[in-house]
Amino acid sequence: MRSELRALQANNTWSLTPLLPGKTPIGCRWVYKIKHRSDGSIERHKAWLVAKGFTQLEGVDYQDTFSPTAKIISVRCSLALAAARGWSLHQMDVNNAFLHGDLVEEIYMSPPPGLRRQGEELVCRLHKSLYGLKQASRQWFAKFSAAICSAGYVQSRADYSLFTRKQGKSFTALLIYVDDILITGNDPASIAMTKQFLHSHFHLKDLGDLKYFLGIEISASKNGLFISQRKYALEIIKDAGMLGAAPIDTPMERGLKLSDKSDLLKDSIKYRRLVGRLIYLTVSRPDITYAVHVLSRFMHQPRKLHMEVALRVVRYLKGAPGQGIFFSSNCDLRLRAYCDSDWAGCPLTRRSTTGYCVFLGPSLISWRSKRQKTVSLSSAEAEYRAMTGAYCELTWLRYLLKDLGISHQDSTFLYCDNKAVLHIAANPVFHERTRHIEMDCHYIRDKIQDGSVITKFVNSAHQLSDILTNPLGKETFVPMIHKLGVQDIHSPT
Incomplete structure (x- = not known):
């Protein structure tokens, strides 16, 4: 004092x-x-x-x-x-x-x-x-x-x-x-x-x-940089009283859709505090981003089922609290992105969930899972909105990297697993499937025509942003997070 x-x-x-x-x-x-x-x-x-x-x-x-x-x-x-x-x-x-x-x-x-x-x-x-x-x-x-x-x-x-x-x-x-x-x-x-x-x-x-x-721990080596929030994750596990709980392989049960059918929580403050802390943990943990995004939809009236799912996320963290993102030193500094959506995935609003992830070379630098603002009438429309949102992020990142001395003159690759969307984006023809879509969504068409972005088809099995739109099973989830560059340098070899 x-x-x-x-x-x-x-x-x-x-x-x-x-x-x-x-x-x-x-x-x-x-x-x-x-x-x-x-x-x-x-x-x-x-x-x-x-x-x-x-x-x-x-x-x-x-x-x-x-x-x-x-x-x-x-x-x-x-x-x-x-x-x-x-x-x-x-x-x-x-x-x-x-x-x-x-x-x-x-x-x-x-x-x-x-x-x-x-x-x-x-x-x-x-x-x-x-x-x-x-x-x-x-x-x-x-x-x-x-x-x-x-x-x-x-x-x-x-x-x-x-x-x-x-x-x-x-x-x-x-x-x-x-x-x-x-x-x-x-x-x-x-x-x-x-x-x-x-x-x-x-x-x-x-x-x-x-x-x-x-709150981000940075470890450097000749191979690159590794970021994690191990100390913060351990604090979350301790505060939740889960230090003695058995770890689990996935943050969310496969195919689970949360609704408002179970009983209301008597103490909602504990739920809001836990989910709020998990939100900041997603700074270095794309593997829990989708689960935390879904849980954050129920902050105003959390229910018992929501608390059970939130504690499942904590049990998942218990298995690897030091997991984080690796930034490789062997990097070509080219941007590429993956975009996906879960059509009408929210059982309450029937709105779709947009997911995208952006890489700088092999390093994952940006990702997001977000519920769309309007209801999409088809899966193609939902994916089209996701593609536009992903390119808006790419545009901002190009400006940011330019200020950091990296100028991207070449086209950026944007990967999508919906062929109908690729045709809609590439062909400037309005028909019954697209005439009701807001004009701002057609922003991606102009960028394709001026060569700023090249859209490419990727098989759903290799769609990396799928982890940001759906709760996946262990056999799909584990290989997917490794492809995203999620590692755990604290785990025994």
């Missing part, structure tokens, strides 16, 4: 002043947390002085609150590129990040607990943002982006949290997620210069080579 107060005073966060008439000070409190390393050991005890921002009034105490954070896909894409190019990866942490943001609004806060002097009626006039304020994250990002751009970095239009600098053959990329910074590039001198520049503007901690970032 004393360390936090010293940081606040050194940063000139506030000044003591009498409260002006008509002004109401907001409160504050202390929040404590124990920070752990990836192996579970205690790194340090941390204390935050947090403003009670829930008492702020919009238009009076703040205007805008939105602040961009790095997309997880951008993180995976940066890691895959670093593995392919042999770049070093570095991590930095900003101490008291939100305290660097400058406030433009006139905000008063009650003195921190324990510092109010008897008989004094002074309050804190805030000059810098404080944790808990509505606009704190926005002001910090504005401060950081202005500083890093002054050093010659260019902000990416594909992901506003990505900053790149190219000077001759030297290339450096910086990705920021709130107060965690990832730096990579082909020039160690440029990276060292960037670190020195950041140290001169902010109080940072250099964590050295990247090993643990946003």
Whole structure:
């Protein structure tokens, strides 16, 4: 707490002043947390002085609150590129990040607990943002982006949290997620210069080579990079009380369709907490993405059957908590994608489920399982929508990779297992099967004609995105996740 107060005073966060008439000070409190390393050991005890921002009034105490954070896909894409190019990866942490943001609004806060002097009626006039304020994250990002751009970095239009600098053959990329910074590039001198520049503007901690970032564990070798969330998965298993449970081979029973027929759960908070944690685990686990997506449909009214399926996912994690994605160093950096759909797979809405996965060379960098917005009248229509959604992701990834110095001039391959869809997409003829489809879905036709994408047929047995649209049996599921690049370096050989 004393360390936090010293940081606040050194940063000139506030000044003591009498409260002006008509002004109401907001409160504050202390929040404590124990920070752990990836192996579970205690790194340090941390204390935050947090403003009670829930008492702020919009238009009076703040205007805008939105602040961009790095997309997880951008993180995976940066890691895959670093593995392919042999770049070093570095991590930095900003101490008291939100305290660097400058406030433009006139905000008063009650003195921190324990510092109010008897008989004094002074309050804190805030000059810098404080944790808990509505606009704190926005002001910090504005401060950081202005500083890093002054050093010659260019902000990416594909992901506003990505900053790149190219000077001759030297290339450096910086990705920021709130107060965690990832730096990579082909020039160690440029990276060292960037670190020195950041140290001169902010109080940072250099964590050295990247090993643990946003709960993701990174292991590097000459063959590539491996990411997993083993520590996080073990915490989920422990909190669910399943440490002694027998592991299972698949996260979901083959052919299972969840509905709302069983009894309601008495304690829905436990279900929401479990599924919420599983959602973040899908950052490195495409093998549980479909099961978690289906479970997340019932967050508002979970039932006993849904909880049983969620616990089955935990039992599946028990079998291989350290499973994750491998990014190979032997990579041609070409994009390819697989798309699929499960026609009318939702028994409640009869809407289809879109699934796609995108590879950069042999490395899986993006995947998604999502229920479509409208009901499709045929399997061809459902697959057509899935194809359009997959290419929208490919388009964004091309922009992102261009900012990272990888330009894709050649056509991108998009694999689909429905021949009717391939003919509909390739032939610009409207007939009874397609005339009711929204015009935005026909976006894929233009891209095929201008050569941006080449659609190809793939047999259903080799359709890798099938794992994102259906619950599969063990004999299909296990080979499929290996083809996706899912591995477990912690398992005995």
